[in-house]
Amino acid sequence: MGEKTPTRQEALELLHQYNDSDSLRKHAYAVEGVMRYIARKRGEDEEKWGIVGLIHDLDYERFPDQHCSKTGEILREQEWPEEYIRGAVSHGWGICSDIMPQTALEKALYAIDELTGLVVTTALIRPSKSVLDVHVKSVKNKWKDKRFAAGVDRSIIERGAEMLGVGLEELIDDTIKGMQEVAGDIGLKGFLG
Secondary structure, three states: OOOOOOOHHHHHHHHHHHOOOHHHHHHHHHHHHHHHHHHHHHOOOHHHHHHHHHHOOOOOOOOHHHOOHHHHHHHHHOOOOHHHHHHHHHHHEOOOEOOOOOOHHHHHHHHHHHHHHHHHHHHHOOOOOOHHHOOHHHHHHHHOOOOOOOOOOHHHHHHHHHHHOOOHHHHHHHHHHHHHHOOOOOOOOOOOO
16 A cells, blocks of 8 residues: 545644644644634645644644654654655654755745644733634744743744745744634634634
8 A cells, every 4th residue: 555645634634643632632623724724824744734734733632752753653653744744743843853954845834833823822812712803923923932931932933934035924924824724623712713
């Protein structure tokens, strides 16, 4: 048997098989939404980008000490295409992976993974508890406060934006818009939905 193109349903089933945590699942949906948005904006393969976004943290809950490498193993066992595997594994470059993002897909995933966390936290402190009324300015105002969403590595986001060849404001805007499209799935419709 050779490589087959995975479907979103197969990706979703794998995600749920390896991740019971509601917050990890919502993170996966958020990253998928943003990846789909950026792919569409750039004229890329929205399905492929979305699927890679959906499974990028496949191993995180069960195998935190083997993050990224275990995802590679799992996907190879499932006979996923190397392009998808490399895309997922490269998001951990410099942290838990030595696969440097090369393609537009890989660079986008690397750039927005951490950023989704900053957008979520920004949405949750709003009276609406919604991503639907989050703006670039709101995220940029919180960017400077290193105690706000302290776990978010802003240097990775900056490096990712540079790799992608986009400004930070455009990346934040794309991330917000992608997350707004899946606001219900990620629990951030708040009082506006």
